[in-house]
Amino acid sequence: MGGTFPRGAASIAGLATFGLGAMPGWTSIELAARAGLAAIADAGLALGDVDGLFVCLPDDMLGGLAIAEYFGLAPRFTDCNRTGGSAFMSHVATASIMLAAGYIDTALIVYGSNQRSGGGKLATPVKSNRYEAPYRPIFPASSYALAASRHFHEFGTTRAQLAEVAVAARGWANTNPEAFAQGPLTIDEILAARMLSSPLSVKDCCLVTDGAAAIVLTRTERARDCPKPPVPVLGAAAATWHSAISQMPDLTTTAAAESGARAYQMAGVGPGDVDVVQLYDAFTINTILFLEDLGFCPKGEGGRFVEGGRIAPGGALPVNTNGGGLSCCHPGMYGLFAIVEAARQVRGDAANPIADVEVALAHGNGGTLSSQATVILGSTATL
């Protein structure tokens, strides 16, 4: 029985983002609560309808309890699952199954972080383990740099190809009013940027911003009565093969190869059916690895695949159409923003709308390429 999923039983009925960028004077829980309220309103529901709460806050490992108290809710189920920035994709899996089973009726998945205004650095309670820490890797950048070094070695991937990823993300961000990083960005500028942990420069790294996001899920038949078009969850799968980068079996293949394959199978679609792709781009190498592992190009071809603006506005495959973690926002855990953007594309209300989106994929990454989770959303026509 393992591996089954209630395809299309639950839908995203409401969504919201709030405060992407710099929000001095706001706490993480205030940002999260504001996004949560907006998502509930977007779904046409009332606060008291929420009976399942799925929460991540950067500074509170028990953030679900804090949000329940803040909202004055007594949920049937509260989840503070932490698998890194992919946690929200796992939340979607849990919430969908609970909704389909009738365990809960309305799930709120919510996240907020003031890491930019609060500290100005990536806010994470995670660090290198005792077998890695003495060598002083930059956590987590050096882990991704090691993966990139291996990809360069095995497949001839280049820094210019990594730079293509960042330039494409900026291209999308430039026409997204919500995106934090805007303005021209060239491959040469990225190649000349200060090296952080080779082969990754500071321009290969995601932003440090504030921001919040929230989605409301309910059973699809109920979501059809909500004001916005329902966005059914066709599949959601997670995979973990390692925690520390030194224990990753093959630095050029992530567990997205497993989470993606299982999510496709649940959804009854393949990469060729996906109209728009949202990938957790904490670093430029991520986009290349995930395009390969999720089947959009063969293993090793990711660098060549992104050349010539293929994933940029006007390219053959729209990827990270909000600007991604590289240019839209990265408050510390980006996964929920990828889901929101995928759902907006299905609804047709994204800032950079792609025409006729029937299937959208949102992929989350956590730890040091450790936790991989894939959500496939569709329009009601796919049911």
Add this chain to the structure above:
Amino acid sequence: MSTGPGEVWRQALDEGRLLLQRAQSSGTVIFPPRLMEPGTGDTDLEWIEASGMGTVYAATVIARKPPEPASNVVLVDLDEHVRLMSRIDGIAAEEVRIGMRVRARVLTEGDEPLLVFEAV
């Protein structure tokens, strides 16, 4: 058992010895130290002394705050087929190459034993 396997490993390193575990039935060599063979759960582990020889699998050069020079961080595949994070000493950080053959050396840094490697 007086300590966990992690402490057994650390105390050996303190004496300049690099230990690994081997599952006796499968022959699989294991690192970091564990209570069982990952995947199978077999607990028939024995300690073996590593050859100390390995090959650089992945490498990064990290910019440090001046005046500290840049330093390298690598993943080394030991000849016993385990992978670990370390550092290559004795050459400039930029000279470290994937595929380079390296030999283990234990030194003391900040009162703790530290496993590093040198190019051979």
